[in-house]
Amino acid sequence: MRKRALFNDNWQFAAQKLSLDAPDNLFEPITLPHTNKLFPHNNVDNEAYQFVSTYRKKFFWQQPLENDPSLVFLDFDGVMLACEVYVNGRFLHQHLGGYAPFSVDITDRLQDGENCVTLHVDSRERQDIPPYGHLVDYLTFGGIYRDVYLRVVNPIHINNLFVQTPDVVPNPRLMVDVHLNHLKSGLTLEAVVTDGGGHELTTRQQPVAGQTTRLEWQELPTVALWSIDTPTLYTLHVSLRENGQLLDTLTTRFGFRQAEFRPDGRFYLNEEAIPLFGLNRHQTYPYIGAAAPARLQRQDADILKYELACNVVRTSHYPQSPHFLDRCDEIGLLVFEEITGWQHVGDAQWQAICLDELETMIKRDRNHPSIILWGVRVNESGDNDDFYTCTNDLARQLDPTRQTGGVRDFIGSSFLEDVYTHNDFSNGIRPPTERPHLITEFAGHMFPTKSWDHEERLIDHALLHARIHNLQLGDARIAGAIGWCAFDYATHIEFGSGDRICYHGVMDIFRLPKWAAAFYQSQQDPARKIILQAATHWTMGDRTGGGNNPLTVFSNCDEVEIIIGAINVGRFQPDFAHYPHLPHPPFTIGGLDAYSAWGQSKFYDLHLVGYLNGKPVAEQWIASSRLPKKLELTADTNQLFADGADMTRLIFRVTDEFCNPLPYATKVVTFELEGEADLIGENPFPLIGGQAALYVKARHQPGTVTIRACAPGLADTAVSLTILPAPKLEYRQFP
């Protein structure tokens, strides 16, 4: 029987290349996922993560009895950027590339009692490994930055399951390809499909017909389709038996859905045309680089779906964490997943790594219903018909159910893919020459914007996103647009604003919103969430010429009332004249000079009321005083697991009396933590932008943790978290 357990605990780390027999005192104890270096939130020096480090784990192993021929594997979800794996002093495996998982068969190296696995992890930006070879506008960081598992399987086992759900409208069918590692006579398969509640939907038994056996259902009981609003998931369990005896079981989640970009230019999910509305995501976090544990990975999907109201995300520019993709499945967020790289294609060996990663990505991810498109071209690379014929062929062979895209930044390039995926930085929309056509980037470096920028720039940044989405939604030849990008990210010296950050996000690197985020939020149906956000700092003299005219408001209400001090200025409607294709255009409210013009009038608080069908449903107040009144501290969750890796974000803000952040507040905030957890981040934190975040990371002890924040002139504030016992490991042999 297959057994698989997390293998993240009790590793040792040394920030140098040590010999395999180096003494324990040269290492520090760590838990995975791990970054080989912690950083400040900006000014990240990429030289600092570029070294070879040593990761080592000693573990107890009880050799199975003579007649148990099980194989033992280590499964690595991602190690940046290359590594060599040794077990008990012997070299076993080399892996090149930081974004794809790999497995190492360690069976023959194991011994009774203590064993030792060692990795030399090379996190240098090696020119022979994607994405490197030329410039790259993002950082790769270093370390064993994703999960590791130990897996015990029968020598004859299931390698991979591929689920296909053809014809979901009107009669869903199901096809499952079961790939075995070896063939033998007398093997049978048993498949069981269960719904989210664990109830059996259908079963099937069939003899093994070859290394790949296809199980097929022409008729099924009624199934619920997977969609963005109702992302219903099912689980497939496939068991392999030899003469009735169970050898292996493998499970995978999937959804019944059909996703297709059609020649009419539109994207269809289950036969329904859905305009794609989304953002690109880098897996970069402040302080920890790319080494974010499951909770933070999943939260990014939630932020994109629920805080930014996106229906699609592009995993720019590499395969991303399985936890992120799992969450996209669960919440109905569509995904365009692409291969690693940035503008450069290397030599034959480089291309071989790229192809290998493409194959691994598709085999790992093709059962995710959320994934609708494979990106098979290195982002913005030039035409390379030989190479891209290979990537397209490989993708189509491994997954005939999904179309390919290949992101380029010029119209007229070789079109070897199924969807013309195009980065359009014209600040408008270039007329598509091919169909289907999907805009995969816009804005970005054309309009870098910091949270604490001048308010006119923040408004223009938000309106640039509004303008492009308005244009794309109004052009039937375009399937959708994915803006650059969700979150600010750390980058190389050739890019960014001088502090090694690309301020291209609609949220900052902490995932805190700029006003562009309010634009995205406001496009959702108010039945889901009502949004009312004035894009103003409400100051008398910050804009060119002073005053606050016009006032931009992002809202999905159908009317917004403006009250300044005691004066009711009136009710206003969305700006359909300029944004006719947006579901919820911004409000552009002019005529405020009489109430808030430079040197003309006394200055009062701003009060907005949002109306739906004539009824007041939301309000916002912004204080005219702009004085720091409160220090706010909030944790995204108040429960963590004591697994040594679990983390939550801790947001802190200096606000006015109505809880609006003050972007020019520059107070120094100091934190104290009591309990068994660690603060990750800068402490004290000299604020710029009025808000930022740290992380709290659990240790291995359950209990209560309290974090207190203080800033001069403001009342201290505190939050408490409960650290719960970590869920038990499944298998006693993996301490």
Ligand code: GAL
């Ligand atoms: C694009 C590129 C992205 C990012 C963006 C900045 O050309 O694909 O990775 O660099 O520019 O606007």
